[in-house]
Amino acid sequence: MEGLVSSMEHILDVKDLTMDFGGLRAVDSVDLYVDKKEIVALIGPNGAGKTTFFNCITGIYNPSKGDIKAITHSGAAARLNGLKPNRVTERGLARTFQNIRLFQNMTVLENVMIGKHCRMKAKVLGALLRDRRTRAEELKAANESYEILEKIGLAKFSDEIASNLPYGAQRKLEIARAMATEPSLLLLDEPAAGMNPQETRELTDLIRQIRDNEDISILLIEHDMKLVMNLSERIYVMDHGQKIAEGTPVDIRNNPEVIKAYLGEDIDA
């Protein structure tokens, strides 16, 4: 199937990705691609290597083997292997974290403005002189950040310290912060973890809106099957570091391998 589509059209194209920690193979030659404006889910039991896979793509780990290619922010193709996380973000991949990692003591707006950091240029001298360009840039960043907060529905919290937000809002703020980096692909690591059904429904709508309105592709890790089946166009399933299945939600639901991975070999067990 992958052979049919030219690799240039994939916004993210991962080939044969392997990650070893000493003797442990956490990710074992996984292939994966995401197309433009597509929502793709990566699922699998706990410890299947999904987050490790994310960390490899976003530069937190340097993969032992394999190729990660992406269409960058500027529209050119680039290889992401071995790049530092901030370089990967500059090239248009932004992520959220499974365990919320906000800048706790900064305001909500500042959190989002950090995301704008890599799209700004001000240097020390600019900060000292505060010339017209620096001021204009700051103003633009603040305004754009506020607009993102309005879209996500957090504008009323903009002056609040991040740690004072309710849990669901903190999860949304992570998404807002990632969006501020102007990504072409958004990687969401369990965005619905710990949310109640109402919040999950809102999140589903939000993710779909982001894809439709912002021209952003989405790759997400999630355990909430309802969200995954509702939202995603294609699903990859991982178990023990290996990709065991891929396909549409319907395919995955009926795939015996997947059922085995989630429920075990024997029905009795």
Added chain:
Amino acid sequence: MEYMIKSLKVAVWFMFLTFPIVVIKVNTIENIVIWRWHNMFYMGVGIFFVSMLWRYFLERKDRVGKKSAAERINITQTIMENPKILRTLIISVLTILCIFPFVTDSYQINIMTVALMYIVLGLGLNIVVGLAGLLDLGFVAFYAVGAYTYALLNYHFGLSFWVVLPIGALMATIFGILLGFPVLRLRGDYLAIVTLGFGEIIRLVLENWNEFSMGPSGIANIDRPTIYGFDMTLTQATIFIYFLMVVFTVFTVFFVNRLQNSRIGRAWLALREDEIACQAMGVGRTRTKLMAFALGATWAGLMGVVFAAKTTFINPASFTFLESAIILSVVVLGGMGSIPGVIIGALIMILLPEYLRAFSEYRMLVFGGAMVVMMVFRPQGLISNYRRKYSFHSADGRFGK
């Protein structure tokens, strides 16, 4: 009632613990033991009341702590955000600073100059510790680099203060980057240990490399700063350096304030809060950390040059770990990341011991005690850092400060 019993227990326990030192006194000449029971009584009563007070304040802190802390932040914030009050405050402080040398003697001027130097040093370290969250225990090394740069260049080549000022700053910056590189991966305790070691290395090199730095005997007869070769009397020079420091302080406050509300300042704060998330959001760790180290070191270097020019004599004994500790306490006591906090912290740390000479023997004791009390009751410092707020008119999303 429960507090009384607990305090009583504490008092008894302390009486027991201090028994050997405060009660027993051995007279080795006449071979008799003197039992000073009254000391034990004083100790007991003293500890009992201290313990009661401690408990009372702890309880009060728990009860109203959150509310009053929020109120206190609001007071600072109102001052900082109301341009009228802020301007009046700044102008009055500057006026006092300008009149100060003409109404007091040179002793007072000297003390004030030292206090101003510590404000600048504190603000420099504040960039590294307060904003970027990198605990640096070897800050005095950069101070030494600046001081020795001036002393040596002046001694060998007769270069003047104004020529060396930028050179000293540059040297310190280079050393800041040199230290920054190997410690990029370290955080917290490990970073503190390495920087502490770095500080000691610089001091030991200066102490032992006689051919280079003239060892422990130091360098004397360093030139005071001059204006166009105009010779000044000692008093005039003192006043001149004082005003130089006022200018430096104003510039530093201005610079650090702008810095912390800029793109770079925000990146430092984010780095302090969460390094991994910060990188994932596109902030380069290497660059940001090095910048913090380099800029912090620059201020220390500048102050080093001023210090050498002010005292006209330097030796390695001026650059011990204690000095680093004092600068760090200025930052921690005042409030990490807060400019008014650091200023107040420096004034307290430098002026109080000067004016309370009578208690100089207990200086370190009071110091330690004050630190412990601070950490329990106001861990965020005297004046805590507050975050700037942006106001939006949500209709069009334009913002004004």
